[in-house]
Amino acid sequence: MNPEPSPPAVLCRGLRKVYDGGHGIFRKPSPSVVAVDGLDLEIQRGECFGLLGPNGSGKTTTVEMIEGLLAPTAGEVELLGRRWGGDDAKLRERMGVALQETYLPEKLTVAELLTLFRSFYPKPRPLAALLADVELEEKQSAWVGKLSGGQRQRLAIACALVGEPEILFLDEPTTGLDPQCRRQVWGLVASYRARGGTVVLTTHYMEEAERLCDRVAIVDHGKLVRLGTPAELIAALPGGHVVELEVERNGAALAAEELRALRSVGEAHLSAEGVWSLAVSEPERAAAEALALLERKGLGLARLGTRKASLEDVFVALTGRHLRDG
Amino acid sequence: MAERPARPPNPVVQLTLMRLREMAREPGVLFWVFGFPVLLAIALGVAFRARGPEPVVVGALPGIGSEVRRALAAARVQVKDLDADSAARELRAGRVSLLLLPPAGPEGELGFRFDPARAEARTARAVVNAAVQRAAGQTEPLAVADHEVHEPGSRYIDFLVPGLVAMNLMSGSMWGVAWVIVHMRTRKLLKRFLAAPMKRRHLLYALGLARLLVIPAELLVILAFARVFFSVQVTGSYLALFAVAVAGSASFAAIAIAAASRAQNTETVSGLMNLITMPMFVVSGVFFAYSNFPEALQPVIRALPLTAMCDGMRTVMIDGAGLVDVLPSLVVLALWGVPAFALGLRYFRWS
Numbered sequence: 001m002n003p004e005p006s007p008p009a010v011l012c013r014g015l016r017k018v019y020d021g022g023h024g025i026f027r028k029p030s031p032s033v034v035a036v037d038g039l040d041l042e043i044q045r046g047e048c049f050g051l052l053g054p055n056g057s058g059k060t061t062t063v064e065m066i067e068g069l070l071a072p073t074a075g076e077v078e079l080l081g082r083r084w085g086g087d088d089a090k091l092r093e094r095m096g097v098a099l100q101e102t103y104l105p106e107k108l109t110v111a112e113l114l115t116l117f118r119s120f121y122p123k124p125r126p127l128a129a130l131l132a133d134v135e136l137e138e139k140q141s142a143w144v145g146k147l148s149g150g151q152r153q154r155l156a157i158a159c160a161l162v163g164e165p166e167i168l169f170l171d172e173p174t175t176g177l178d179p180q181c182r183r184q185v186w187g188l189v190a191s192y193r194a195r196g197g198t199v200v201l202t203t204h205y206m207e208e209a210e211r212l213c214d215r216v217a218i219v220d221h222g223k224l225v226r227l228g229t230p231a232e233l234i235a236a237l238p239g240g241h242v243v244e245l246e247v248e249r250n251g252a253a254l255a256a257e258e259l260r261a262l263r264s265v266g267e268a269h270l271s272a273e274g275v276w277s278l279a280v281s282e283p284e285r286a287a288a289e290a291l292a293l294l295e296r297k298g299l300g301l302a303r304l305g306t307r308k309a310s311l312e313d314v315f316v317a318l319t320g321r322h323l324r325d326g
Numbered sequence: 327m328a329e330r331p332a333r334p335p336n337p338v339v340q341l342t343l344m345r346l347r348e349m350a351r352e353p354g355v356l357f358w359v360f361g362f363p364v365l366l367a368i369a370l371g372v373a374f375r376a377r378g379p380e381p382v383v384v385g386a387l388p389g390i391g392s393e394v395r396r397a398l399a400a401a402r403v404q405v406k407d408l409d410a411d412s413a414a415r416e417l418r419a420g421r422v423s424l425l426l427l428p429p430a431g432p433e434g435e436l437g438f439r440f441d442p443a444r445a446e447a448r449t450a451r452a453v454v455n456a457a458v459q460r461a462a463g464q465t466e467p468l469a470v471a472d473h474e475v476h477e478p479g480s481r482y483i484d485f486l487v488p489g490l491v492a493m494n495l496m497s498g499s500m501w502g503v504a505w506v507i508v509h510m511r512t513r514k515l516l517k518r519f520l521a522a523p524m525k526r527r528h529l530l531y532a533l534g535l536a537r538l539l540v541i542p543a544e545l546l547v548i549l550a551f552a553r554v555f556f557s558v559q560v561t562g563s564y565l566a567l568f569a570v571a572v573a574g575s576a577s578f579a580a581i582a583i584a585a586a587s588r589a590q591n592t593e594t595v596s597g598l599m600n601l602i603t604m605p606m607f608v609v610s611g612v613f614f615a616y617s618n619f620p621e622a623l624q625p626v627i628r629a630l631p632l633t634a635m636c637d638g639m640r641t642v643m644i645d646g647a648g649l650v651d652v653l654p655s656l657v658v659l660a661l662w663g664v665p666a667f668a669l670g671l672r673y674f675r676w677s
Binding site for chain 1: 334335336337339340341343344347348351352513514515517518519520521522523524525677
């Protein structure tokens with residue numbers, strides 16, 4: 001659109017956030033927590049960028065620092081080529097935000113709430129257009145408190161779209177929603193992108209990141225673990241396939257070393273539910289080798305399955321943890 | 327302006343509407359704003375209206391003669407016959423104000439046993455003494471005439487209603503602003519508004535404005551009630567009354583903003599509010615005149631915002647004052663409100 005090279009949508013350099021431990025008079029002193037530990041990010045305009053990580057990995061803190069809602073302890077943030085601390089109101093008019101959890105005023109109707117948000121912007125999107133965006137036309141006179149979880153989330157996104165933002169931040173937009181509501185939210189994101197918008201979202205759902213995001217940053221303990229397109233990240237996994245194995249009664253009867261020692265197995269991880277995930281390139285051969293191992297050890301097989309590798313497997317391979325383990 | 331539908335809505339208007347709608351759609355809030363003060367006025371009004379003069383109750387130990395009893399009956403003094411044991415107990419518990427001891431000593435004098443530190447005991451002694459002296463033939467050397475007070479304007483209820491109005495406006499402003507702020511903070515709504523380009527001061531204006539808009543309705547309900555059921559009048563200027571109400575509410579709203587500026591949960595702010603309001607409920611003269619407190623405390627009590635508001639309300643309602651007469655109250659309220667607002671805005675925490 002712009003002939004001049006426009007600045008990236010988001011630029012972070014050495015971003016760091018340390019929460020001080022309590023040192024008040026009444027509180028017990030607690031150690032300080034490093035939530036974000038030296039993050040570098042560059043997000044291009046028009047891109048859908050995903051921050052992927054378990055709870056407590058620093059995703060929300062990162063996003064809130066970019067949104068100018070939290071002050072970084074160190075490092076730099078540029079949003080749409082500008083820094084926070086100048087004309088902040090102008091910059092806020094250009095972004096839209098849906099926080100991880102906002103309890104919108106329950107006693108207002110949908111139309112009243114959107115009108116309230118419209119009053120904060122100089123050139124707000126018309127009410128009818130906003131209602132149409134999120135398919136809440138029929139609910140415009142309903143109280144916010146009477147909406148379902150999915151409708152409320154769509155309303156939160158409508159509030160973020162009020163100012164026709166250039167960039168939209170969605171912090172865990174589909175957490176706690178059923179698959180159908182989740183797909184509706186994905187549809188919203190897609191149509192916003194079709195209008196030329198940039199999206200930054202955090203999620204711990206693999207499917208969401210794979211479906212929506214052009215690029216994904218995997219973060220853990222406040223650090224960038226890996227960055228790339230979903231396909232690149234999955235391709236970097238040894239093999240690209242996964243064999244899932246469940247041992248009768250006790251998964252811990254097998255050791256990771258024993259499985260890794262098998263010729264066609266790259267990586268092996270045991271989940272909290274007792275399921276072994278083996279990263280492999282030839283699923284049939286790996287399955288046969290694993291079965292032979294079980295027989296040698298006199299262990300019974302509860303379940304065996306194979307599938308293509310996903311971002312979840314990438315995450316497990318990189319961090320040794322499952323995303324949902326938190 | 328109506329011809330320009332594209333004009334975006336005004337943020338202060340919209341935020342104020344949000345508060346008014348939340349209030350109107352929350353039955354509990356309506357009760358605390360309008361119902362509670364009326365109920366309190368009913369309870370206290372009934373308690374103090376129907377009551378005649380307190381009967382004097384005294385205890386008689388064995389040996390009190392019938393002459394004394396007749397004299398006391400004529401003076402409408404109730405006499406309970408007690409033995410030595412029960413007499414001590416009843417006196418301690420305050421169920422009798424004084425004990426009559428049978429005549430003793432060289433001149434056979436009647437004995438009064440009582441605690442002079444108790445007002446009702448002193449009253450009982452005076453009444454009993456006058457009755458027995460009169461029966462023994464004493465006449466009053468000086469003629470006196472009693473003029474009893476029953477007319478509106480000088481009864482307890484006349485004193486009480488302005489105090490209740492002031493107290494209610496204080497509670498409404500404090501809870502209606504501070505609690506709402508903290509509630510919005512804990513639910514991340516403040517953060518969400520800030521992420522949208524809402525101007526911080528717009529929200530604070532709106533919270534104050536929503537309060538001020540409720541004041542006329544609040545005043546009207548309580549004053550109309552007091553007038554219809556207790557014939558409580560506003561003898562002075564309604565403008566002055568409204569000025570005190572607005573200044574008081576604004577001042578307490580500012581104090582509320584300061585109290586809520588950093589509180590992270592509603593428990594903290596509730597405690598803080600009670601800490602601020604409870605002492606004023608007691609000392610500022612809502613239920614009884616603050617002149618009962620020691621002289622040394624008077625300047626402190628008079629400097630409190632609720633005292634200023636109660637005094638201002640009473641000067642207007644009872645003494646028939648106008649705008650000029652309530653200026654001292656308005657000054658005290660401003661001296662609390664302005665610094666409190668500045669402080670609150672300075673330390674306000676948005677998340």
